[in-house]
Amino acid sequence: MQTLGIIGTNWITGQFVDAARESGSFTLTAVYSRTMEKADQFKTKYHAPEATSYTDLAGFMNASEFETVYIASPNSLHFEQAKQAILAGKNVIVEKPAFSNPTEMAAMQTLLKQHPDQFLFEAARHIHEANFKIVQQAINELPTINGATLSYMKYSSRYDAVLAGEEPNIFSPHFSGGALQDLGVYVVYDAVSWFGVPDSVDYQAELLPTGVDGKGVATLRYPTFNVTLIFGKTVDSYLTSEIYGGQTTIVIDNAGTIGKVERYSEGGQKIASLGEPSLANPMIAEAENFATMIANHDTKRYHELLQLSESVNQVLYQLRQSAGIIFAAD
Structure with a gap:
């Protein structure tokens, strides 16, 4: 040890x-x-x-x-x-x-x-967890890749301080804070790991009075498809994430903490549950x-x-x- x-x-x-x-x-x-x-x-x-x-x-x-x-x-x-x-x-x-x-x-x-x-x-x-690698294998088996939508939004307890006119570290440009840095980094890691470095990017951010982003939507452009990233710290979201491959779709319960991975075929029929039970401690x-x-x-x-x-x-x-x-x- x-x-x-x-x-x-x-x-x-x-x-x-x-x-x-x-x-x-x-x-x-x-x-x-x-x-x-x-x-x-x-x-x-x-x-x-x-x-x-x-x-x-x-x-x-x-x-x-x-x-x-x-x-x-x-x-x-x-x-x-x-x-x-x-x-x-x-x-x-x-x-x-x-x-x-x-x-x-x-x-x-x-x-x-x-x-x-x-x-x-x-x-x-x-990226070290079993379900992350299971998603990567499922992507490798797709006949084609038509894009993805990856979402991770979770309300921050420190946002209440922002609403009260304060500037906590996690929402301060002086401490390199904001939604992109805190939660967006998860879905950026997902996209770059699974699809590679994009050709270009765009981020439509909702800025806070502190000067950093509270939430937003980013687009990563690849040669034949786009990946949409949705992330934020000012709301809670329960959206699943999806990866599209022709008539097959991989559905992930949470792009930041992957607990379930399922594959659907034409017509919305679930053909496989791929994920493994998550460990109690994700680290x-x-x-x-x-x-x-x-x-x-x-x-x-x-x-x-x-x-x-x-x-x-x-x-x-x-x-x-x-x-x-x-x-x-x-």
Whole structure:
């Protein structure tokens, strides 16, 4: 079992720590937080009383207690913290979106080439799950591809603060926030993984007073079909997602968290239920995969994931440009 340090003490960090423990992939040995109280509370809650607490980031990065750091800080902080970790000799798992723009991504790629023994993973957890791969296989079996509609909308508890005139991090351009970055990244990962990098993109965004998007509809154009992405954080949606292939349609219950995958034939007849039961913790598969790649020094699969991350980063940036959304990091 490999040693793990974490930055960020929110629910998503806790979910990853639980997944790491349940899968036997990582053991938590160091926690960084802005306050000692929050760090200690996190260790108690997630059954790691022996882990060391840090409030000094430099001291945390240079600590010997851990080999890999999981970063779940606000989006705008990812680049500098990942850079510090690589320079300190750590492997990095950084929550999606990994970086704010292609400039940061290119700088990180250069740094990684200078440190070839270290790994940096973007934690797009759903692409590691069994049902994601089942969808990919079903697409490969289609006689043709005529396009897709992929949807993921979920009301954010932080949107109430926006309605009250505030600017929470997740809805702030200063922290590289917005619906595209938070939930849109899931469906962009879907599209780029399943169909490749689009020829062009367009994003019709509904902008908030904070300067970022609350929800919107994006179009990814490919040579012979289009993919429509619907995502947002200001409403709840129960739309399914669909992939079209002639008289066959693949139906997915949720493009961000795939629980059911079904295939329909001409006339709406369901001909197969393809999905597997989802794990209680959706991060188990990615924790296992990251730990295995590090342990086996699997650079082939690692570089495939890094290239995918770079492609997704580029598409996210092009979509933001289309909608006129500018971050402080730009």
